[in-house]
Amino acid sequence: xxxxxxxxxxxxxxxxxxKLEHILYVxxxxxxxxxxxxEVLKAIQAELKARGLEKKCAVRPGGCQGLCARGPLANLDxxxxxxxxxxxxxxxxxxxxxxxxxxxxxQLDKQLPFFTRQVRVATQGGxxxxxxxxxxxxxxxxxxxxxxxxxxKTPAEVLQEVVKSGLRGRGGGGYPTGLKWSTVxxxxxxxxxxxxxxxxxxxGAFMDRALMEDYPFRVLEGMTLAAYAVGASYGYxxxxxxxxxxxxxxxxxxxxxxxxxxLGSNIxxxxxxxxxxxxxxxxxxxxxxxxxxxxxxxxxxxxxRPRPPYPAESGLWGKPTLINNVETIANVxxxxxxxxxxxxxxxxxxxxxxxxxALSGRINNTGLIEVPMGITLREIIxxxxxxxxxxxxxxxxQTGGPSGGCIPEQHLDMPVDYDSLAQVGSIMGSGGMIVMDxxxxxxxxxxxxxxxxxxxxxxxxxxxxxxxAQMYDLLLKISEGRATLNDLALLEALCxxxxxxxxxxxxxxAPNPVISTLRYFRDEYLAHILEKRCPAGVCQMKxxxxxxxx
Amino acid sequence: xSRVVTLKINGQDVSGxxxxxxxxxxxxxxxxxxxxxxxxxxSNVGACRLCLVEVKGVSRLLPACVTRVSEGMEVTTHxxxxxxxxxxxxxxxxxxxxxxxxxxxSNGHCExxxxxxxxxxxxxxxxxxxxxxxxxxxxxxxxxxxxxxxxCTRCVRVCDEIExxxxxxxxxxxxxxxxxxxxxxxxxxxxxxxxxxxxxxxxxxxALFIKGKSVAEMTKRPDFLPYLAMxxxxxxxx
Amino acid sequence: xxKKKIATIWMDGCSGCHMSFLDIDHRxxxxxxxxxxxxxxxxxxxxxxxxxxxxxxxxxxxxxxxxEKILKVRARTKILVAMGDCAVSANVPAMRxxxxxxxxxxxxxxxxxxxxxxxxxxxxxxxxxxxxPVHEVVKVDVFVPGCPPSNDTLFYVLSELIHGxxxxxxxxxxxxx
Numbered sequence: 001x002x003x004x005x006x007x008x009x010x011x012x013x014x015x016x017x018x019k020l021e022h023i024l025y026v027x028x029x030x031x032x033x034x035x036x037x038x039e040v041l042k043a044i045q046a047e048l049k050a051r052g053l054e055k056k057c058a059v060r061p062g063g064c065q066g067l068c069a070r071g072p073l074a075n076l077d078x079x080x081x082x083x084x085x086x087x088x089x090x091x092x093x094x095x096x097x098x099x100x101x102x103x104x105x106x107q108l109d110k111q112l113p114f115f116t117r118q119v120r121v122a123t124q125g126g127x128x129x130x131x132x133x134x135x136x137x138x139x140x141x142x143x144x145x146x147x148x149x150x151x152x153k154t155p156a157e158v159l160q161e162v163v164k165s166g167l168r169g170r171g172g173g174g175y176p177t178g179l180k181w182s183t184v185x186x187x188x189x190x191x192x193x194x195x196x197x198x199x200x201x202x203x204g205a206f207m208d209r210a211l212m213e214d215y216p217f218r219v220l221e222g223m224t225l226a227a228y229a230v231g232a233s234y235g236y237x238x239x240x241x242x243x244x245x246x247x248x249x250x251x252x253x254x255x256x257x258x259x260x261x262x263l264g265s266n267i268x269x270x271x272x273x274x275x276x277x278x279x280x281x282x283x284x285x286x287x288x289x290x291x292x293x294x295x296x297x298x299x300x301x302x303x304x305r306p307r308p309p310y311p312a313e314s315g316l317w318g319k320p321t322l323i324n325n326v327e328t329i330a331n332v333x334x335x336x337x338x339x340x341x342x343x344x345x346x347x348x349x350x351x352x353x354x355x356x357x358a359l360s361g362r363i364n365n366t367g368l369i370e371v372p373m374g375i376t377l378r379e380i381i382x383x384x385x386x387x388x389x390x391x392x393x394x395x396x397x398q399t400g401g402p403s404g405g406c407i408p409e410q411h412l413d414m415p416v417d418y419d420s421l422a423q424v425g426s427i428m429g430s431g432g433m434i435v436m437d438x439x440x441x442x443x444x445x446x447x448x449x450x451x452x453x454x455x456x457x458x459x460x461x462x463x464x465x466x467x468x469a470q471m472y473d474l475l476l477k478i479s480e481g482r483a484t485l486n487d488l489a490l491l492e493a494l495c496x497x498x499x500x501x502x503x504x505x506x507x508x509x510a511p512n513p514v515i516s517t518l519r520y521f522r523d524e525y526l527a528h529i530l531e532k533r534c535p536a537g538v539c540q541m542k543x544x545x546x547x548x549x550x
Numbered sequence: 551x552s553r554v555v556t557l558k559i560n561g562q563d564v565s566g567x568x569x570x571x572x573x574x575x576x577x578x579x580x581x582x583x584x585x586x587x588x589x590x591x592x593s594n595v596g597a598c599r600l601c602l603v604e605v606k607g608v609s610r611l612l613p614a615c616v617t618r619v620s621e622g623m624e625v626t627t628h629x630x631x632x633x634x635x636x637x638x639x640x641x642x643x644x645x646x647x648x649x650x651x652x653x654x655x656s657n658g659h660c661e662x663x664x665x666x667x668x669x670x671x672x673x674x675x676x677x678x679x680x681x682x683x684x685x686x687x688x689x690x691x692x693x694x695x696x697x698x699x700x701x702c703t704r705c706v707r708v709c710d711e712i713e714x715x716x717x718x719x720x721x722x723x724x725x726x727x728x729x730x731x732x733x734x735x736x737x738x739x740x741x742x743x744x745x746x747x748x749x750x751x752x753x754x755x756x757a758l759f760i761k762g763k764s765v766a767e768m769t770k771r772p773d774f775l776p777y778l779a780m781x782x783x784x785x786x787x788x
Numbered sequence: 789x790x791k792k793k794i795a796t797i798w799m800d801g802c803s804g805c806h807m808s809f810l811d812i813d814h815r816x817x818x819x820x821x822x823x824x825x826x827x828x829x830x831x832x833x834x835x836x837x838x839x840x841x842x843x844x845x846x847x848x849x850x851x852x853x854x855x856e857k858i859l860k861v862r863a864r865t866k867i868l869v870a871m872g873d874c875a876v877s878a879n880v881p882a883m884r885x886x887x888x889x890x891x892x893x894x895x896x897x898x899x900x901x902x903x904x905x906x907x908x909x910x911x912x913x914x915x916x917x918x919x920x921p922v923h924e925v926v927k928v929d930v931f932v933p934g935c936p937p938s939n940d941t942l943f944y945v946l947s948e949l950i951h952g953x954x955x956x957x958x959x960x961x962x963x964x965x
Contacts, residue, residue, distance in 0.1 A: 284723070301720065306596040306616045459701065459720065459727030461597045466642035469725040470676050490675065497638045500611055501599045650880060651964025652873050652935030663963060670958045672931040673876050673923060680885040680918065 001261050001268045003147045006138055013139035020055070022098050025062030025128050026074045026086070029213050030206075030245050031367075032064075036088065037072035043088035047095045057098055060136075063127030063214025067114055068367035078128060082115075084108035113383040114365050119346060119372045121354045122170075122330040127214055131249050134256040137217040143262055145336035146221050149228060150270045158229040159185055162332065164340035166352035171197060171288070171325030172400065172429045173505075174351075174418040180322065183312035184230040187320035192232040195316065195323045196223050197293060198239040198246065201285040202401025203452060205432030207356040208326035210368050212239065212246035215330060216253035220263060220276065222332035227274045230322050235274065238293050240281040250278055285402075285456035289504045290315075290323045292458065303458040304504035325430065327356055347373030351417035351428075359385050361434040362392065371416075378412040381435055392437040396520070400429025402449045402456075403509030405516025406442065425516040427509070441538035442521040443528055446514045447475040453510035464507025467498035471514065478525060481532035481541035488529060492518065557623040566619045573601055573614035576627060583627050584636060584665050586643075586754055587702040588615040589772065591779035592711060598702060600636050600665070603627050611635075637669045638676075645676040646725070648683070648697035649755075655768035656756030662700060663755075683728070688738030691761055692750050699729050699757035705749035712778055717743040729757075748774075792841040792950050795827040796871075797861055799854040800881040800919060801847030804936040805872035806830065809844065811939035812946075822950050838864045842949050844871040844942075848878040849925050851913035862926040867949055870928045871942070873935040873963060875921065882919040889915035932957060934965040 017023060026032075026041040038061075045059045065073040070084035076098070083094065083106050093103055101107075120126055130136035137143070149158050163178030184192060196219060200208040212219060223235050239247050254276055257263035265273045279297050286292045287302040294316050296302040315321025331353060335343045347353045351373040357380065360366050364386030371380060377397060381387070388394050396406040405426035407414075414420050418428050436445065454468040474491045477483040495511035495518075502508045518525060527535050532543060552568040559576055566575035571594075576583050587598040594615045602611040606624035614627070626632070643649075643662060651657050683696040703720065706729075710716040717740050721730045731737045750758040752772040759768045798806060806829060810816075826840060827833045836857075843865040849855055862868055873879040884892055892915065898905045922928050932945055932955075941961045948955040 306613055454724055457724035459722065459724045460595070461599055462639050462642055462700075463599055465701070465724055465727065466646045469679070470642065470645065473677065473679075493638070497635050501602055501635050501639065503596060503599065644877075648883070649963075650877075650883060651962075652879055654964065657964040667958075667962050672933055672957060673870070673921070673928070675923075677924060678878065678882070678921070680882060682886040 001143075001147070003144065003151065006143055006147060009135055009138045010141070013135055017058075017139075020058050022057035022077055024057060024059045024074055024076050024094075025130075026059060027063065027065050027072060027127060028061040028131070029064040029127075029210055030243075031068040032071040032073060033245070035071050037086070039088045040072050040074070040086045040091070043091035044094055047091040051095060053095065053098075057095075060130050061132065063125070063129060063131055064123075064210045064368050065127050066118070066367045066369055067108065067112075067365055069365055070108060073108065075126075075128060079110055079126075082108035082110045112386075114367075114369070114386065117375075117379065117384050118370050119354050120370050121334045121343070121346065122211060122327050122356055123214070123368075123370045124334050125215065129215065131214050131216055132252055134217060134253070134260060134262075137215075141337060142217055142333075143221055145333050146224055146228075146262065147268050149225055149336060150268055150272055155185065155229045155231060158225060158336065161336055161340045162229065165331075165335045165343040166340075167328065167331055167335065167343070168351065168418065169325060170327035170331070170355065170430065172403065172427060174428060177324065177328055180312060180324070181226065181230055183310070184232070184320050184322040187313060189231055191234065191317075191319050192230060193316045193319060193321040194223055194227045194230065194232045194235040195290075195293065195297070195321060196235070196237045196326055196329050197288060197290065197323055198237055198243070198326045199281045199285075199288040199293060200243075200326070200430060201240060201288050201456075202403075202430055202432045203449075204358060204360045204398075204434040205401055205430050206358045207368065207431040209243050209246055211326050211330045211356070212237075212243065213249055216246075216249045217257065218330050218333050219250070219326060220253055220257055222329040223276065224263065224267070224274050225332050225336060226322060226324065226329065228272055230320075232322065233273055233275070235276045236279050236297055236316075237276060238279050238281060238287070238297060241283065247278060247280065254278070284458070285452075286458045286504070286506050289506060292504070293323070294321065301458075303460045304506075306503060327431070348415060348417050350419055355416070355428065355431060357431045357433045359433050359435070361398075362388055362437040362440070363435040364389050373417045374415040376413050376415055377407065380416065380433070381412070385435065388435065388437050392439065395436045395438050395440055396442065396445075398426075398434040398436065398445065398513070399432065400427035400509075400512070401432045402452045403427060403505065403512055404429045404432075405512045406436070406445065406520065407516075408520040425519055426512070439536055439538070441479075441534050441536035442517040442524045443475065443479050443534070444536075444538045446517045447472065447479050449513035450475050450510070453506065457506065457510075461501075461503035461507060463498045464502040464504075464510065467494055467502070468507070468510050470494055471498070471511065475514070478528050479534070479539040481528055481534075481539070481543050483529050485529060488525060555619055555621040555623075557619050557621070557625065559625045560627055568618065568620070570619055571615055572603060572612070572617045572619055572623075572625055575619050576614060576625075581627055583614050584668060585615060586661060586665065586700060587704065589704050589708075589752055589775060591775035592704060592707045592752075595703060595707070598639065598700075600639055602632060602635065604629060604632065633669065637671055640666050640669055640671060641674045641676045643700050644674045645678050646681070647699065648680060650697075653765055654698060654756040655759045655763045655765060656698070656770070657766040659766070659769045660756060661754035679725075686731075686737050687761070688736035689740075689743070689745070689761075690738065691745060692737070692747065693759050693761050694729065694731075694737060695757055695759070696728060697757075698755045700755060701727055701729065702754060704752045704754065705729070705758060708748045708752050708775070712775070712782070713744060713746050713748055715742045715744050715746075718749060791824040792822060793826045793837070793839065794823045794842050794844075794946070795825070795836065795840045795861070795865070796829065796844040796846065797827070797836075797857060798829045799845065799847030799857065799875075800850030801872065801874040802880075803829075803846070805844075805846040805874075805942075808936040808939050809871075809942050812943045813939070815943055819946065819950065823946075836860055836864060840865045842867045842869060842946070844869045844946075845875045845922055845928075846871050848874045848881045848919045848921055849916070850881055850919045851915055853913035855916065855925065858922060858926055867929045868922075868926070869930040869932060869945065869949070870922045871932050872937055873933055875928075876923075876931050876933045877963060878919050878921040879935065882921075885918050889917060930955065932961060933963045934961040935963075937961050937965065
């Protein structure tokens with residue numbers, strides 16, 4: 001496989017497509033599949049066949065169109081017409097309206113801010129690539145970056161592009177990706193490893209799932225570029241087993257790439273070899289922490305260990321290891337395709353590029369979006385997200401999952417970037433964004449996240465193992481109207497202590513949902529404690545017979 | 551031979567080898583830092599978090615047992631904040647299990663109890679959790695009372711690293727973590743246990759004990775460990 | 789100077805702390821001019837009086853009777869002392885916490901070897917679901933761990949409190965002492 005071969009494949013595809021009058025991509029991501037999009041796809045194909053129109057219109061499985069709330073979605077002729085709420089029964093209507101106007105209930109306005117305000121980098125291609133087909137990816141410009149790098153660039157040059165792009169880790173920490181790569185590149189040339197972290201486990205987060213499902217080849221290509229840049233010859237994609245579709249598509253992508261010599265020994269007849277294996281997570285949130293993830297790949301218990309040494313120096317099997325999140329890796333290919341300067345122009349001074357967010361909770365446009373860094377929360381929630389349903393009042397947005405915090409109305413005009421979010425007591429996190437309205441109780445929200453952290457604590461260090469359980473008990477007590485101000489003081493002392501003494505990020509960040517809700521919604525805590533009342537009407541008061549002193 | 555570095559611990563000038571930890575250098579200089587999971591001769595896991603210290607220029611607290619000394623480092627081992635955190639850690643441990651000192655075989659010879667005294671704890675400010683845990687008395691010579699276990703994993707490590715049997719391990723997650731033998735089979739039926747008793751001798755509390763000992767009679771003798779570890783290193787030529 | 793009003797109460801404990809208290813022995817007489825024991829299991833006094841200066845509490849909070857008692861005592865006492873491990877940590881009485889009160893009563897009162905197996909009704913205090921240390925129910929001012937604390941320790945605590953000082957127990961007693 002050479003660059004010329006890629007161009008030939010792309011050209012063939014384009015020629016074949018040009019003979020068609022229409023191409024319809026039906027979203028086959030997990031969300032749309034769960035509302036029968038595969039049946040929709042088959043029904044439309046059958047309808048076309050029945051009418052003898054297969055040569056006129058092709059129907060293909062595509063990736064996520066973003067607006068999951070309106071699924072199943074489909075995209076006709078690269079955005080000329082968008083369809084929503086499709087059912088298999090709608091197949092005749094869709095086919096009949098190929099050249100005309102489909103029924104209004106099926107039309108999705110492509111001019112919605114939801115679509116026009118997005119900037120696609122990690123999700124470039126907009127879901128109009130068949131995730132099962134390498135040729136479809138190549139037709140969209142896939143693998144040119146890798147082959148160009150292998151033929152014309154040194155590993156150091158590839159690395160420099162990433163450094164110059166200013167890309168920062170999208171898994172939550174925001175560590176400069178180029179710096180991480182450099183550290184691994186500099187390490188002694190023993191076997192080195194590249195790991196892609198797809199153990200996305202935050203409640204309300206599905207960015208990495210979509211990227212792996214929709215663009216499995218981009219993940220592989222980005223990973224291979226990373227391996228070339230740092231001198232690694234073996235890689236692992238660590239995917240949680242709860243993402244069966246992502247696993248299936250990645251496995252298929254690995255097979256196809258190997259077949260075309262885009263993965264494996266002497267890739268594209270160059271001296272560079274790189275193999276990839278998928279490892280499934282067994283359902284432990286803590287395995288998203290890099291040292292726990294490494295322990296899990298090695299076959300041990302998924303528990304973190306103190307750093308340093310960092311995986312970049314001593315990681316998998318004690319060897320230098322590069323670990324990047326799925327979204328970080330998905331940005332690598334566009335950076336090398338379009339150049340670091342192009343990438344660095346998107347976003348803000350210190351947070352360059354875009355961020356993929358999963359919008360959920362009390363918001364009209366539940367779904368997946370990619371927006372430039374620096375956009376405000378208000379724009380995301382009220383323009384792109386379409387605001388709060390049923391005319392309810394916005395209360396807070398939770399970012400960063402169980403490690404993040406709740407941001408209230410007063411900070412909605414703040415730009416979304418790593419540093420601003422940290423300033424208001426939350427984190428960028430991996431991209432989950434849960435919107436809450438006046439019907440949410442913030443004590444209940446804090447309790448929910450603490451229950452999650454308690455259940456997902458690995459149990460290795462004392463502050464996280466016992467501290468999260470004690471904090472959960474206290475939050476339960478507060479939510480049931482059994483707590484005193486002493487309990488609140490103990491809760492705050494525990495938050496401070498667990499944050500500063502826990503071994504890994506899970507424990508260190510576990511108090512964040514409590515700290516941020518106490519910071520902005522202390523009055524709600526006090527109402528539960530002093531007035532035995534839940535202002536949002538969510539918590540059931542269960543005053544105990546045996547009261548505790550105050 | 552590794553380089554010698556000079557550093558300050560609590561304002562005092564001290565020196566240590568580059569490959570030594572803050573904990574080692576502190577103890578060589580008579581500065582006591584409390585620990586529970588650390589034991590000389592075993593690998594360090596940094597799990598109990600009692601040995602956290604402040605290092606100038608580092609915003610995070612660092613566990614002394616796994617932090618290497620470096621030139622010009624300035625370490626504080628005792629401060630109001632560190633003492634407060636340490637007391638809370640010990641309180642969490644007491645609240646987690648069922649530690650009834652008055653009827654425990656290790657009363658008076660218990661590292662958890664000693665640490666509580668050292669930190670001047672006169673009561674536990676966290677609500678007791680009173681877990682339900684079963685005693686394993688199936689072994690002919692030894693017993694396991696998980697009510698007294700603090701999950702320091704010393705037994706897991708000594709069994710794996712020194713005895714080479716790996717009979718002990720941890721099962722479950724978070725607050726439901728528990729010590730098990732083999733694949734959670736009774737200790738007495740373990741096919742890997744050599745009954746060497748090392749785990750009993752290095753257990754900091756009365757969780758592992760010799761059968762037949764009554765209240766306060768179970769004294770532990772972990773002194774063998776550094777010698778065994780040293781001999782093993784010699785043999786391996788390191 | 790008026791005499792300090794001292795009281796002691798006994799909840800769920802073995803009375804060992806009171807035995808240790810009595811072991812203060814003749815030194816108690818030395819304090820006689822300074823204190824007046826207004827309520828105690830060892831003196832005949834029915835109701836708990838108001839305005840007590842110091843109350844020594846033995847035992848954990850285990851029954852409805854203990855619970856009501858400790859609330860009243862707290863309200864009527866200036867300095868509340870948790871005397872001994874049962875008061876401080878719930879100690880041995882809390883070992884029943886793994887069972888429900890019902891299972892416990894059935895195991896004890898309906899045991900097969902009982903002459904006349906029957907559950908008590910109305911005659912004994914109702915067990916709370918969980919035995920708890922005193923400070924989890926009311927505010928405690930001084931903690932004196934020990935099972936039991938030695939007579940010297942208790943004498944020291946009492947002497948200090950009578951003279952208006954807070955005792956420092958860090959090198960005098962401990963859990964399980």
